Amino acid sequence: MTDEERLSWAYLSRVAEPPCPELADLVAAVGPVEAAVRIRAGKVDPELGRLTEARKNIDCAAADLAVLDRRGGRLVTPLHDEWPALAFTAFNGPAVQEKSRGSAPLVLWVLGPQRLDEVAMRAAAIVGTRACTHYGEHVAGDFAAGLVDRDVAVVSGGAYGIDGAAHRAALAAEGCTVAVLAGGVDVLYPTGHSALLHRIAGSGLIVSEYPPGVRPARHRFLTRNRLVAALSGATVVVEAGLRSGAANTASWAAAMGRPVCAVPGPVTSAASAGCHVLLRGDAVLVSRCDEIVEIVGRIGELAVDPAHPQTRLDHLTETERVVYEAIPGRGVASVEQIAVDAAMPAHQVLGPLAVLELAGLIFEVNGGWKLAQTPETP
Amino acid sequence: MTDEERLSWAYLSRVAEPPCPELADLVAAVGPVEAAVRIRAGKVDPELGRLTEARKNIDCAAADLAVLDRRGGRLVTPLHDEWPALAFTAFNGPAVQEKSRGSAPLVLWVLGPQRLDEVAMRAAAIVGTRACTHYGEHVAGDFAAGLVDRDVAVVSGGAYGIDGAAHRAALAAEGCTVAVLAGGVDVLYPTGHSALLHRIAGSGLIVSEYPPGVRPARHRFLTRNRLVAALSGATVVVEAGLRSGAANTASWAAAMGRPVCAVPGPVTSAASAGCHVLLRGDAVLVSRCDEIVEIVGRIGELAVDPAHPQTRLDHLTETERVVYEAIPGRGVASVEQIAVDAAMPAHQVLGPLAVLELAGLIFEVNGGWKLAQTPETP
Secondary structure: OOHHHHHHHHHHHHHOOOOOHHHHHHHHHHHHHHHHHHHHHOOOOHHHHHHHOOOOOOOOHHHHHHHHHHOOOEEEOOOOOOOOOOOOOOOOOOOHHHHHHHOOOOOEEEEOOOOHHHHHOOEEEEEOOOOOOHHHHHHHHHHHHHHHHOOOEEEEOOOOOHHHHHHHHHHHOOOOEEEEOOOOOOOOOOHHHHHHHHHHHHHOEEEEOOOOOOOOOHHHHHHHHHHHHHOOOEEEEOOOOOOOHHHHHHHHHHHOOOOEEEOOOOOOOHHHHHHHHHHHOOOEEOOOHHHHHHHHOOOOOOOOOOOOOOOOOOOOOHHHHHHHHOOOOOOOEOHHHHHHHHOOOHHHHHHHHHHHHHOOOEEEEOOEEEEOOOOOOO | OOHHHHHHHHHHHHHOOOOOHHHHHHHHHHHHHHHHHHHHOOOOOHHHHHHHOOOOOOOOHHHHHHHHHHOOOEEEOOOOOOOOOOOOOOOOOOOHHHHHHHOOOOOEEEEOOOOHHHHHOOEEEEEOOOOOOHHHHHHHHHHHHHHHHOOOEEEEOOOOOHHHHHHHHHHHOOOOEEEEOOOOOOOOOOHHHHHHHHHHHHHOEEEEOOOOOOOOOHHHHHHHHHHHHHOOOEEEEOOOOOOOHHHHHHHHHHHOOOOEEEOOOOOOOHHHHHHHHHHHOOOEEOOOHHHHHHHHOOOOOOOOOOOOOOOOOOOOOHHHHHHHHOOOOOOOEOHHHHHHHHOOOHHHHHHHHHHHHHOOOEEEEOOEEEEOOOOOOO
């Protein structure tokens, strides 16, 4: 890529508020250099003219790239090998007024040592409310640590609460984590997470479609959420109130045909109410990290069933169990009494009684039968 | 019904372990009196002969009915108006070895002032583990109280834990609750619940397909669970471990085509693990009583959506919101600065600015604009 091309991409990244399908169409048609020339000259169709009018004369592309270079970052365009496979073809955004956010990003500003395309091939988004509970923080951390242990990258938004817990746990487990920002990669937001985001840039990835210096804003968070979903094989909502950005991320994932998972919590917890709404819809309930790996991992990486509690009666046949149950909890029962209670002919209870005695579950007393232990009632 | 018929029904209720489809077939073919005569004489086909051999000579029907009469109870048969509509036609039990339990009960032994058929038309089962947590107890009580407030009867198994919490809350709310027992209606089990079961018999219903004196046993709990499901428009599992009778009740409900609901809980709680397994299957997540009423109630009794948190920005258009966001959190921005940040032509931000000023969200300072309050970030 020539310097002129790189400068053009950087200029285009700022000239319209991303994502801008009209701009993407022009770049696809004439290339970035010519697209930049036409926009500067105002020689574009009226709609793109309107979308670029306010910023077309602001050219800080060189300065933006200098900021990026100083931080050791890179501008990744669809022409780079590192460009990730994003699921932006033919999908409908969660709401009509958000349709314009449905298209792919024009470029990505990236910091960090990992390769974005490789990371995105095996990644899960762990997202949730900033107003999380200790429970949510615990689960987010537990899942994130488990995912990176299984070589799945943890994508999130760098926010307080669930996002932060997921990033921190991934870092603590020396795994790869990706923070997708709603502003420039040099605007570490929230400021209380600047140390965390620096650490992420040191071992994982910081990604933004906004050029340096752009402040996060409400609409940019919503736009950013679609990138979180697009970079992840599944989106896991750990805790979300009834009105939460995490639900927005989940709806982006669903619109892209990517699996949406949600973690249940107490129905008495407002921080889980949004998860429960998702679970009453099409979201998949996840209670263990393995269940996420099963979705984002390779075919055949199935979650192992958790061990079920066992009892000493598990290996008995149905008939043996009925005979066992026919022996009273206290005292001794004759074969005839057992036969009546079990509703079986007396000669048919003798075989089961012998099996039960061999299993150490009952013993004989004066020609009758007694339980070897207090039976558990089911 | 003649005394002879009543005595025959009572005799038949004990002569084979219920449910016994072979016995039901015979009664359907020749009536209860003739069926009893043939069984006593051993003049039945070999399989039914085997099933009735141990008990055919035990005739305590008169004594059983005397016990029932002393308690003010009644024997309800399919010939009575009170016989409930049970969903036992053409369904498969949860497991092959339990197939025989899938058929309808022969008769029901009933205590209590309510009409079983009417109660069953508007009832929900609230079931769960005996080893419940305070959370589960709270939710069971909350749902049960809410259901009876909405005139829905609460069906359960009378056990410790979730069952007991549901029954108690229904009684406390002066509503109708039904305990389905795994033994005779005179064997109040568990003994710690005998006072509770007496209270239920006083205002609601105690139901069993077992004649008086029959002890509860493991296989009878499983058989009883199908009746809990069959008497209820939906089965709600509040808390259940990975191995819980509640999951068995749920599988009966599912096999009968009745809705299965489960209450989520913390993924860290073993008492919710069974609910989460159900929710990863076809069970419906319920977090509020209204959502159960919506299922078991009349058509159109829809759960009201919970109030979502509102913000002052909710009524703004997308464009107005972008303009609002373009004003920095601190300081004053000129119209030109706002236009650049919003990526809109300067003349197009004037309208939105006026709307925002009228809404009290921003104000003018020396020709620039300032936020009226610290904006919430999403």
